[in-house]
Amino acid sequence: MFTLTKRQFVKLAGLSIANRVVPGYLRAEPARDASSSNKVIIVTFGGGVRYAETFAPDGLHNIPRLMELRPGGQFFKSCVNAGVLSHFNSTASILTGNWQRVDDFGFQPPASPTLFEYYRKGAGAGPTDAWAIATNKSFSTMGWGAGSDFGQPYGANVILPKQLLLEATQDIVKKRTDQGLASRENVLRQLENILNEGYEGVGWTVFKAGRQLDKHIRETLIHALTEYINGPEAPTSGDELTFFIAREVMREFSPRLMLVNFWDMDVAHWGSYSLYLQAITKTDRLTGMLWDEVQSNPHYKDKTTVLVLPELGRDGDVNAANGFLNHRSGDPSCRNMWMLALGAGVPKGETDRPVHHVDVAATAAALLGVKSGEMAGRPMRELLL
């Protein structure tokens, strides 16, 4: 018969009871093992979106997919961007775990190492295992930070789909080809031409990984472009291309760490509220489609945590310089956002406890089971049960 010593009994009983009566985050469980297959995808509503148009009561109709997903995840009601309210610094803060105050336009890399570097170095991950699929050209320096122990050898592949699209449309307009931009085939041909000329022209960083793998990467990207051009909903925006490329990268390389930075909602700077709302709804739809891919792809299903959050907010309607058009007032509408965590090991629920953008990198590092360096952010205990 199996017997227990008193010490063993107390230990097991204590743990068993603790599971029922003590919240998981108080049990201070260690970070997961780097050898695990946990994956993390960070999805940002880049460009900036306000609570008012998303999870505030009047905004819920703009985000039907997130609303559908929210009950199955952990919703952080208060996720604060306490840093510089520019795009590059905001996303760099999310990725480094430290508030960044570097050049707003990507002329400087983040001042501290990124999550990509901690992950690749810590887990010994290869060059196709960390990707940043973003929009703004300034994000070309987002793949690695300035830390001397890390840097480029451990950085992410940085893909900027909208820049490729931009180059292609510019070329088509310049060449005045038959049908011009009205022909989707013209657009596809031009996208392929630019891609074949090299990634650097459109600000991408894709690591050289040997001839065979390079060919594989190129074919993957071309396939994504073809899917995009022939998509049944006739997609045309940069964010839609971002989605198609992100999905293709997931299918071909199954990276364990990805940033997907959507951006269309920054159209708010044009001053059209309706275009801004349409962009939010589109981002919601694309985020939902990304989640669908996570659920249907065996490399991701049940082993992936998806963290969805706005990069920053936008100015409030009252007493601001010009309301939703900008994001520079520093008012609560600019800083106070939300985060939705979904997927593997994420307990259902919601919390009022304020978390910060810099907590994302620390949390993701813990989920990936890698040690991070010095970070201002702290792991979100709600996600580390």
Place this chain on the structure above:
Amino acid sequence: MASIQPKLSPAIQTYIDKGLFDRLPVSFSAFCFDQMKDWDLLFPNERRYFERLFDLLDRSGQPEVDRLFEPMRAAETQLGVNEKTWPKRQFTLDQVDFLNRNPHYPEWRAAVSTVFGKIDPLLDAEIARKGKPRLVVVISPADIPTGPDRMWLRIANRGKRVAIQQPENVEDFVPLLLTGLAHSQSAPSLAETYAGGSAPYDAWVVEAGDRLAGTAGKAVHCSYTRLDTYRKRLMTEVNRMVGSAEIRGPRQLSEHLKHMKVTASEADIARDAIMAEFTRATLLSGNGTLLINNTFVEWATVQAIRRARPSVTVVGFGVRNKVKPFSSLLIYADQAESNPIPTQTDTLGTYVDLEVFYQYILQEFEKYAEYRRNTVYLFVGEGMDELLAIGPADFPLLQASASLTLPTVHADCAKWLGLA
């Protein structure tokens, strides 16, 4: 970098000579200095504001001024303001960058708000004593695909919906409202009549199209359509500079574009140096004003309120075009040329856009003492049988119980302004 002494009013120059600016926190005095450096291009209201502000500070005792600016000095210490980071009277892009990226920027902003929170009521009290009736008319285009019950929803609770009798000919709707007579009878408008008897820049007509041009007379007339040539030149230049990588970032680009003034051959507005600079600044202070007609109208109106404080303002919105697939990525390209797909209007999108802009415009007026308690706002949808009136209780429309004719509305407005 040596600071250049701008040409200022004698009064301001006297305060500088007396050393007033040197006794103020450097970020405050530098900001004011920067704002005043193109003195000749400021509106009369802006010049009066600076004269009143520095007169107030000069009249106040030094201990009182020190107390007033104490939070700002504390914030400057936190920011790390010193002669190197902030040379005296300098407010360039370097200082803007220094502020934006400084971890204590929020504290500095809060301190600025605190200081102005104490100064503004004193200056406002003086303005309020000299108050006069003012009028704002905001006209939405006839193409808006909704009824008046779905209009002005964000601000409707601030005023009263007033029933309007439709004119026989819808083309006469705006002329009857603004002139009291049908288009064929060609009468002077409220703005035109008011401008004829008031100081320059006291009456404005801002519009997306150009059909209110004939109602402006001597009033300032700002039209997105009439700036077409200038806008396209600016867009081409921005496109060229961004493409050629000559420019480091948007702020540097904006600095470069400061020299691209509108020419007389491009628009009549160029004949007035103040308005030429106003137009340049309005078109270049955000992408949207170059690209979208109603964004231009909203921002030009907001800037006119902030800077000129007009007594009569007529705002005419238009219908925005739909963005075209792919070519809308090329934000500085002419959409009509860059994509063969026919241009289509977006009336529903326009409706959604304007609902926000009504609120922003009303809010902007109400920020200033000039407009509080003495301004009538009429929000009008062309061809609609209802308008929204906001204003003091003694404005006749707010007591109306039956539907009114447009000439009656016009007559009430004229009387309110003292034109009848």
